[in-house]
Amino acid sequence: LMQPTSKPMNSLSEMSFGNMPNEGGFLLLTRSEADEAIERHGVNRKFIRSFVGSQEFIKGQERRCVWVTEEEYQEAREDDWLNDRFEAVRKQRASSKRATTEQLAGTPYRFGEVRQSGRERTIVVPRVSSENRDFLPVGLGSPGTIIGDRNFALYDAPLWNMALIASRIHWVWIGTVCVRLEMRFSYSNTLGWNTFPIPKLTQKNKEDLARCAENILLAREAHFPATIADLYKPEDMPDDL
Numbered sequence: 001l002m003q004p005t006s007k008p009m010n011s012l013s014e015m016s017f018g019n020m021p022n023e024g025g026f027l028l029l030t031r032s033e034a035d036e037a038i039e040r041h042g043v044n045r046k047f048i049r050s051f052v053g054s055q056e057f058i059k060g061q062e063r064r065c066v067w068v069t070e071e072e073y074q075e076a077r078e079d080d081w082l083n084d085r086f087e088a089v090r091k092q093r094a095s096s097k098r099a100t101t102e103q104l105a106g107t108p109y110r111f112g113e114v115r116q117s118g119r120e121r122t123i124v125v126p127r128v129s130s131e132n133r134d135f136l137p138v139g140l141g142s143p144g145t146i147i148g149d150r151n152f153a154l155y156d157a158p159l160w161n162m163a164l165i166a167s168r169i170h171w172v173w174i175g176t177v178c179v180r181l182e183m184r185f186s187y188s189n190t191l192g193w194n195t196f197p198i199p200k201l202t203q204k205n206k207e208d209l210a211r212c213a214e215n216i217l218l219a220r221e222a223h224f225p226a227t228i229a230d231l232y233k234p235e236d237m238p239d240d241l
Contacts, residue, residue: 011201012164013157015125015189018053018147022101022112024092026085027066034064041081047072049118053148054126058137060227065146067118068109076109115147116155122147123154123162127187133232136174136185138165140217152189160201160209166216170196 021028028051029037037043051065066085068076077083090108093101104112116122122141127150129137140162147153154161164170174185178192187193201209223231 012193013154013161015152015154015193016115018149018151018153019111019115020113020149022104023089026088029064031062031064037081043079043081047076047082050142050145051148052124052141052145054128054150057124057126057151058129059229067146073109118144118146120155123157125152125165125187127151128181128184131175131183131185132234135166135168135232136171137228137232138162152187158206159213160206163209163213
């Protein structure tokens with residue numbers, strides 16, 4: 001097998017982890033909690049973002065998160081509801097026996113590991129998914145969406161990268177070189193993406209691939225509100241995969 005590299009091969013875009021919350025659940029919200037924060041407590045909508053983990057992406061589940069930048073922190077902490085959340089995060093992190101988590105108590109308004117600004121166009125790839133689907137689940141995150149660390153993400157990458165991930169040959173490659181969780185695919189950016197062997201692509205190749213990705217997205221849109229789980233589910237596949 002080809003050895004993993006520290007950087008993507010050929011002209012593939014870099015694939016990173018999503019953002020790791022590590023906040024004791026105080027910055028992650030259900031949709032109803034987010035609606036209540038905005039409608040009953042007057043929280044500014046700009047501090048509430050859509051949050052997508054692997055299950056949210058595959059099954060279309062809705063989740064929200066508090067997302068505050070360093071520049072916005074002073075403004076955000078003036079809101080009592082938000083400040084209570086920040087204080088809960090601070091206490092949770094400060095009580096940790098892990099030194100790295102304890103250090104995060106100084107930034108209680110943000111996730112433990114932040115890998116995006118929140119303004120990117122993002123290609124989303126769940127880290128774990130069923131081996132029973134004929135294609136790997138992959139797609140675009142809505143603008144402003146925060147990607148959780150149960151996914152890999154390509155931030156502001158050209159759309160043709162999505163077409164490669166959605167291809168049957170990539171499914172075969174991932175099933176061959178990556179480890180399994182039970183029998184499910186456990187995607188790896190180093191083992192699976194960085195080593196994916198493709199020929200040198202011309203500009204025409206990339207344009208054709210981008211058009212394929214657009215067609216995939218349009219086909220899914222035509223079946224809205226069907227989710228990835230609905231559209232790619234074999235007839236004999238259990239609902240919980």
